[in-house]
Amino acid sequence: MGDAVISIRGLRKSYGEFEAVRGIDLEVQAGEVFAFLGPNGAGKTTTVEILEGYRKRSGGEVEVLGVDPEHGDRAWRERIGIVLQSCRLDPYLTVRDSLGLYAGYYRAPRPVDEVIELVGLAGKADVRASKLSGGQQRRLDVGMALIGDPELLFLDEPTTGFDPSARRQAWETIAGLRDLGKTVFLTTHYMDEAQRLADRVTIISRGQVVASGTPDDLGDRESLPTTISYRLGGEEVSVETTTPVADLHRLTERAIAQGLELEGLEVTRPNLEDVYLSLTADGEEA
Amino acid sequence: MNGLALFAHQFRYDQKAFWRNPASVFFTVMFPVILLLIFATVFGRQTVNVRGGIKTTAYYVPAIITLAVISATMQSLAMSLVIAREDGRLKRGRGTPMPAWVFIAGRIGNSAVVALLMLALMAAIGRLLYGVAIPWSQLPQIVVTLLIGAASFCCLGIALTAAIPSQDAAAPIVNALLLPLYFLSGVFIPDDQLPSGVIHFADLFPIRHFFEAFFDVYDPGSGGGLQWDNLAIVAIWGVAGLLLAIRFFRWTPRGG
Numbered sequence: 001m002g003d004a005v006i007s008i009r010g011l012r013k014s015y016g017e018f019e020a021v022r023g024i025d026l027e028v029q030a031g032e033v034f035a036f037l038g039p040n041g042a043g044k045t046t047t048v049e050i051l052e053g054y055r056k057r058s059g060g061e062v063e064v065l066g067v068d069p070e071h072g073d074r075a076w077r078e079r080i081g082i083v084l085q086s087c088r089l090d091p092y093l094t095v096r097d098s099l100g101l102y103a104g105y106y107r108a109p110r111p112v113d114e115v116i117e118l119v120g121l122a123g124k125a126d127v128r129a130s131k132l133s134g135g136q137q138r139r140l141d142v143g144m145a146l147i148g149d150p151e152l153l154f155l156d157e158p159t160t161g162f163d164p165s166a167r168r169q170a171w172e173t174i175a176g177l178r179d180l181g182k183t184v185f186l187t188t189h190y191m192d193e194a195q196r197l198a199d200r201v202t203i204i205s206r207g208q209v210v211a212s213g214t215p216d217d218l219g220d221r222e223s224l225p226t227t228i229s230y231r232l233g234g235e236e237v238s239v240e241t242t243t244p245v246a247d248l249h250r251l252t253e254r255a256i257a258q259g260l261e262l263e264g265l266e267v268t269r270p271n272l273e274d275v276y277l278s279l280t281a282d283g284e285e286a
Numbered sequence: 287m288n289g290l291a292l293f294a295h296q297f298r299y300d301q302k303a304f305w306r307n308p309a310s311v312f313f314t315v316m317f318p319v320i321l322l323l324i325f326a327t328v329f330g331r332q333t334v335n336v337r338g339g340i341k342t343t344a345y346y347v348p349a350i351i352t353l354a355v356i357s358a359t360m361q362s363l364a365m366s367l368v369i370a371r372e373d374g375r376l377k378r379g380r381g382t383p384m385p386a387w388v389f390i391a392g393r394i395g396n397s398a399v400v401a402l403l404m405l406a407l408m409a410a411i412g413r414l415l416y417g418v419a420i421p422w423s424q425l426p427q428i429v430v431t432l433l434i435g436a437a438s439f440c441c442l443g444i445a446l447t448a449a450i451p452s453q454d455a456a457a458p459i460v461n462a463l464l465l466p467l468y469f470l471s472g473v474f475i476p477d478d479q480l481p482s483g484v485i486h487f488a489d490l491f492p493i494r495h496f497f498e499a500f501f502d503v504y505d506p507g508s509g510g511g512l513q514w515d516n517l518a519i520v521a522i523w524g525v526a527g528l529l530l531a532i533r534f535f536r537w538t539p540r541g542g
Contacts, residue, residue: 052381054538074383082381086539087374092306097299104295105384128306148382 003030005065005152005183006051012059013046013207020046022207023060028200030151033177033184035198037191039280043207044187045085048156051185052082065152078106081145083138085156085187091130095121095140098129099147106148118180119143119173135166139173146177153177155186159193171196191276205280215272224270230262292384296392304366304396314362314400315407318354322346322408325474326416335478337507342476347412348504349473352435352497354404359397359436361460363443366393368456371447376537386537394440401436402429419506427503427512434517435496438524442492445527448534452541467493492523 006028013021021043028034038044049055050062053069053076062069067076089098096112103109110118116125119139129137138158145153158174159167174197177184188194194201195215203211203218211218226244228251230237241247244267255262270278304310329342336345367390370376379389405428412418421428446463450456468474470484471494477485488494499516 054377054381074385077381077383080381082378084374084378084381087378090303090370090373090375092303093299097302101295101299102382104292105379105382107383144378 004028004063005030006034006185007063008047008051008060009062010060011047011050011057011062013043013050013055014058020207021050021057024204024207024209026202026209026212028183028185030183031178031181032199033174033186033197035194035201036185036187036204037189037194037201037276038187038204039189042189042204042280044189044204045156047204048154048185048187052080052154053077078108078148079151081148081150081153083141083145083153083155083158085160087141089129089132089137089140092128094126094128095132095143096125098140099143102144102147108149109147110149112147115143115147118146118176120169133166134162135169138162138166138170142170142173142177146182150182152183152185155184157187157189159188159190167193191273195272203276203279210279211275218272218275224275227268227270228266229268230265232260232262289385289388292388293391293395296384296388297395300392300396301399304400310362310366314354314358315404318350318357318404318408319411321353322350322411323415325350326412330416334476336476337505340505340507341416341418343412343416344418344505345476345501347408347416347418348501349497351405351408351504352493352500353468353473354408355401355432355435355500356439356464356493356496358400358404360439360443360446361464362400363393363397363440364446364450364460365456367444367447368450369453371537372453372539372541374539377539380537390444397440397443398433398436401432405432421504421506424503424506428500430512431499431503431517434524435500435520438492438520438527439496441524441527441531443527444535445530448530448536464493467491470494471497473497492520495519 004027006026008024008026011021011024012019024043024047036044036047046055050057051064051069053072056070064072065076065079067073069076093101095116099112099115103112113125116122119142121136121139121143124132124136129140132140142153142155142158145155155174159170162170171193174184174186184197186194186197198215201211201213201215201218202209223242225240225242228239228241228244228248239247248267251262325346326343329346332342333339334342334345367376376389380386409420413420446460450459467488470480470488471491472480472485472488473493485494495516499513499520502511502513502516
């Protein structure tokens with residue numbers, strides 16, 4: 001297993017008749033930012049909560065930092081940090097209070113002021129949680145998960161429901177975690193979030209892995225057809241091809257020979273969003 | 287850190303959050319004070335035909351202390367635990383190395399301290415404004431009675447959270463349970479004015495028994511011994527609450 005921080009084999013989870021997770025395999029290596037991407041209801045939160053020790057699995061093998069999360073003890077909890085998908089803060093505690101409270105839960109916490117700096121809340125240390133913006137509250141969530149100086153951090157949909165500026169703030173904080181050498185397990189249903197933050201991405205749909213790789217080569221993007229489109233005599237023409245160079249050559253050769261201008265000529269490769277949507281198209285309706 | 291240090295740490299922050307929360311300060315601290323002022327002012331010149339006839343104010347001081355203790359324990363715990371549970375804060379805490387009992391213990395400590403503070407506050411108001419003597423010689427019995435009641439009503443409050451599905455439902459459910467029982471148990475209306483059928487009904491529940499036990503140790507005229515029969519019934523309710531709490535308490539939000 002090398003230095004896999006998380007290793008999952010054949011993970012299954014059923015709720016009654018419904019199979020939320022249907023045989024997932026994956027490994028997360030030390031120091032990487034790993035994105036677990038999928039539409040709502042794909043089984044992301046179920047999986048991450050099994051890894052965090054909140055839920056029991058129905059089948060398969062799971063190891064997180066060398067420990068089965070179902071038997072994770074205090075020493076194991078010292079080594080992980082968790083940002084839940086939806087968790088409000090105590091509205092009457094300040095940033096410093098919330099971090100001070102959580103610092104007391106760990107044997108060797110990072111200094112509170114250092115964490116305040118790290119998550120970019122330096123000017124807000126003595127502000128109560130109820131007076132923070134959504135993005136600031138999320139950064140405090142991350143701070144509370146970081147206060148015990150964990151090796152591994154779980155972030156469950158850290159920016160869902162955020163406006164663009166709050167998302168960008170949260171992204172900066174998460175990107176900063178890589179520099180601290182933390183391993184990050186991130187779930188999200190935003191392709192751009194995975195693309196922006198992750199070293200490796202696994203896409204799941206209906207409880208199964210449908211693609212895995214780096215954000216660049218995900219879903220075998222290189223082998224997907226290219227689209228050539230143009231207008232001719234006011235008519236839209238669009239052709240999908242796996243040999244774009246040859247086809248484009250023939251097309252332009254003919255156009256030049258006939259003295260035609262191909263208006264709006266465009267050659268487009270499928271972007272990650274297209275790959276993601278085509279991979280998860282069935283799962284969305286589930 | 288050992289258990290006591292962990293508890294002290296949690297307790298310190300629970301106190302901070304409690305005193306900064308206007309709702310908890312109003313309902314737990316101010317509301318009983320206002321009730322005592324109203325009852326004592328409106329009915330203050332009358333006498334109550336219990337225990338050989340006593341001043342109304344001498345009746346209402348222990349009555350409202352009873353209410354204040356239940357409010358600081360059962361009501362306050364049920365409300366704050368449901369809010370923390372639905373916020374996801376209990377779940378978040380369970381993801382840390384902190385042992386689960388610390389989260390509950392911190393709040394119980396908070397309730398106990400507020401209950402003792404309310405005892406002191408109400409006794410002082412009773413003495414200064416209405417001349418109701420503070421029974422200093424009874425202090426050990428008063429504290430024992432109060433702590434048995436506080437512990438029992440804490441357990442009932444924790445158990446009650448299992449029946450409360452959401453934050454919005456917390457106040458209505460708690461008040462729908464407690465307010466009628468305060469009336470029926472003689473806390474708001476002196477028991478010489480209540481039909482005996484009502485008292486018998488109220489005797490099925492712990493509030494009436496706690497009130498009786500507390501009244502007896504607080505009122506100098508009534509002998510002042512610990513009322514073990516009433517306290518035993520309160521404690522049995524407490525143990526039942528504890529068992530229900532252990533079986534049905536949940537750490538994760540119910541809504542979503």
